[in-house]
Amino acid sequence: MKKIVLIGSGNVATHFGIALKEKGFNILQVWSYNTKNAKVLADKLMCEYTSKIENILAADLYILSIKDDSIINIIKNLSDIPIIHTSGSTSIDVFKNKFSKYGVIYPLQKFKKNIKINLTEIPLLIEANNHKFEKDLIYISSKLSKNTLTVSSKIRKQLHIAAVFASNFTNYMLTIAEKILESQNLDFKLLLPLVNETINNLNSNSPSELQTGPAIRNDEKIIKMHLENLKDEQDKEIYSLISHAIKKDNE
């Protein structure tokens, strides 16, 4: 499992590539539709690159980090080499009947190419089509992170949904807050101590124990006043729906 080809050159491929190289794995080649992107990552990893599927080299492992929609198209052109993808919502079965050894390593994290992330603490969720290959994937994953876990495609999918709420949707709540502050010519940074405190408390309590605010206090007067003072119809609708949900959960 030492010689690896990275299929993809996006955020996950970049972070995985760099971390694997640091841990002594031999990255042979980077493939991307886009030659320029392939070259950027290959330069970082000091390896070959190609944009032609037929030029992808043989290796011990192919790591596929591309858009979910593209996976089926790419894999039909690949040889039977041990292969994994890194997607939260694509089933392991995408590889079925085509490969002998296949699996998934899904990092429960958001990545941006230019923001350095230490993989050590990041949960890596592993799935494999047989026990021996699972052991190979656990070996690789445990070189990258202290936090590895074997989960089925079904559970991984639920984790991906939870991640959308925990990251994408929390970020959107903050985007609405930012918009409100900007409408008053105030800097979003004013809210950072509050946001940090909200998140820091999660180290010792679970979020369901930490809910505060007008909805959980059933403070209809404040809720009504807030709704009257929200300018954007969409924000009103979101405020109303979430307040209703918080109240209902605590009835």
Added chain:
Amino acid sequence: MKKIVLIGSGNVATHFGIALKEKGFNILQVWSYNTKNAKVLADKLMCEYTSKIENILAADLYILSIKDDSIINIIKNLSDIPIIHTSGSTSIDVFKNKFSKYGVIYPLQKFKKNIKINLTEIPLLIEANNHKFEKDLIYISSKLSKNTLTVSSKIRKQLHIAAVFASNFTNYMLTIAEKILESQNLDFKLLLPLVNETINNLNSNSPSELQTGPAIRNDEKIIKMHLENLKDEQDKEIYSLISHAIKKDNE
């Protein structure tokens, strides 16, 4: 402005009382409807306490940290002594025609009695009915925090709404994530590296620049699959509304 009476014994009164005492202010007395609560805080501050409004002592400043709904009832029984409240959503005008010097110091933070918070970084939002009293309030606030700001009742109200989104509603998104993980017998803590990364990025970028996920990628296939896999109708509705909002904002 050295002799202060705290009217209220909840989270804000507790944190303000302790911080003011540390900075050399003289807390004369704590009032609360509930004698036991008054005593708990008074013991911490080594001062007197009462549950009778008519026994509230004269002072240089009354700090009112009680429920919004109770403010009007309490203040009609108080003498004309400089007074402030600490509420986000109650206008300064609640004091009008009754007091000569009045104002607001609203801390943009969530407090829990037993979680120690350093007030130094917390924005304190100040409003006063005249310039001289505003200077007094700026003096007191700047002893407690490096981050003081004068804002009108109208702006403070908008900040309170933004805080509901930034803290209460982000926490509720995490509560839904927690529920999904629990349904798979997984610990919420698995999501903490992702949540921390989401929030850490806010030090260098604003949330509107950091939005990721299926909605902003317009990945209808994943959105549809997530909606099909969400078990709770209310969670489905929230997933759908927020995804729609993210897409619409980025059209």
